[in-house]
Amino acid sequence: MKSARAANFTRSLLVNGILAMVVILWLIPVIGLLVSSFRERFDIQTSPWWGVLPHRDWVETKTINPRELGLDANAPMTVEGITATFEELRIGVEDGDTRLIWIGNRRLGTVQVQEKKWTATANLNLENYRQVLQGTDVEIKHSDGTLETVRGDDFSSALLNSLTVAVPSTVIPILIAAFAAYGFAWMSFPGKRFWFALVVALLVVPLQIALVPVLRDFAGLHLNGTFLGIWLAHTGFGLPLATFLLYSYIRALPRETLESAFIDGASHFTIFTRLILPLSVPALASIAIFQFLWVWNDYLVALIILGSDPKTRVVTMKLAAIVGDRGQDWHLLTSGAFMSMIVPLTVFFLLQRYFVRGLLAGSVKG
């Protein structure tokens, strides 16, 4: 009995330990991004982000001017009891816990005395966010006190554009899908089976198939680059799944409730708005989260329909543009990426329950 309990304990330790490691592995990429977004540009480019954690590293204790000591850089020199040539000092000469390193050129450089100590290069602030969010010129104060004026990346207006795209692109298709789902579930009309089969068939159609013709139509209607255009596109592409899921849900609502409402003389429209919509809130919520995350995170449709006009550019476009143009500007990329993630992550963590429910409903049927 005792050995069985011990085996159980070992097993539980093993399971929890492995899972904890996997979870940490999953989190590290995001933590790296988040930590870096608060670091200064120079720090990000010269030292790794995990340097903000306490670690042992060489820390400068004092700087010696070799000319004041009358040293000649062309011959071996003795500093702090260590004798070395200029070339050796350039790379750094170690002696136990001390290190000497020559900074600068042969004629004007200085010798730095470093010691190995516990340290953390935690110099965190919100400057990157200021620079990435503002649309106007931003004055950046460096750690050495100098000021630099740079053009802001205007993420705030990209975020607003994303909201302007995402909110109607979520509400409109769900509204249209809800009307259609009610029609399929509770009305009779010719060709109902055919039209519903069409909805099901279109569930898996890749949207690539639609892009060229839709772009041509939009060019004719002057809808390219407009919010209306992208709302329509997201509505069309999101409709099959939304209609299908809502149909399954509305269909399963208790028939008696609806029939008694009909007997009381309510019209379809009244029943739909007063009875079906309130009853469908859980389904509507999970579909809304799906669609919102999908639209917010979409890159392809925005790329093709909105393009890179700053008036309508969404966050994914803006971020991808920085990756392409200035892929080394990690202080902007990290803070920009985090700004683009903050809205979907908030939605996700607040409404996770509905999201998971929607996923399960979709998979059982699909």
Place this chain on the structure above:
Amino acid sequence: MATPQQTAKRQQPAGNPIARILRFGLTVLILLIAFYGLYLGFLFLREGDRPKWFMALAAIVWGVGGVALLYYLFNSLVELLPVKWTTRLQPLVFVGPGIALLIWFLALPALRTLYISLFGRNGPPTLPLTLLLSAPGEYFAALSTQFVGWNNYIAVFTDRLMLGALRNNILFWIGIATPLTVISGLLIAVLADRSNFERAAKSIIFMPMAISFVGASVIWNFIYEVNAPGSPQIGLLNAVVVALGGQPHGWTNYTAISPWNNLFLVIIVVWLQTGFAMVLLSAAIKGIPEEILEAARVDGATEIQLFFRIMIPYLMATIIAVTTTIIIFTLKIFDVVWVMTGGQFGTDVIATQFYRQSFINRNSGFGSAIAIILLVAVTPVMVYNLRRLRDQEAFR
């Protein structure tokens, strides 16, 4: 039992026919005013010379409110008609807009793309339809100058870049990314089921699902970042490699190991999608009756045997569903590849080729043929879904 049709009579407004016609006319008038108002709103939004937040708010009110208003007005109009017409036309008000959008944005484009794919660079020439009626011979002669038949499809399967893209989609995205995602999702689901912090762990594994592919590309670009050998590596992967005595590389553009540099893109998608597989499989695991597992344990089955002999067969339906969903998803993979490498260094996929051919090279015939290949690839799933729908309906 009362049907909607029988009871619909009650909702009809009482009153003489003239009053009804007047009300009908008024509703039509309101509808026209509404259309005009929405059109003015559209012009106002297209100008866009007000502060950004105001425009955003106005756009949202205009878009969402406009759709709701149109439904309301059209329905009022239909309800004012005689009962027979109300029952006939109301489905059109409810289902019509949805169907119309589906046809405009998905069904017709599929056919049009198929048509375009049979033509050369610029697609079929735009000819006035009247020409077809007045001089059909001339019409078809003009079409045939651009007609290339199956040539675009032959090109899809012979073009060097396209073959590379097909290889990557099949070998790396379907062959490696998909099973890796499903297997890691399954293992994590099983581990989480037996752990003491299931909810927190699942939440974190699932979290990347909320992140855009562009955002994820930035995150992983940072992990793969490379500095010159000798200077400190700020990318996590290269820091580990250098600490272990290796040479730092740019990984995704490391053409010396091509095509295996695709694996570094695969890792990103596995990181993003494992949560999806895990959530579905985890729900299925909860559905395995505890008695079966207990009985097997009493009979002396090891945990490994339990996993392979009982859990896997029990989860098979879910595993297939998840695998299918991820295969469909990886077939269309675009954002990650486009942002990380732009399809260079031998990492092209079908969707990046589609984008490049259709929108950069402006070769719409070739691009459309690629899109049709994608459609054909998902057709078995479509047929399966339709079969299931038919079976369900037959059951009723």
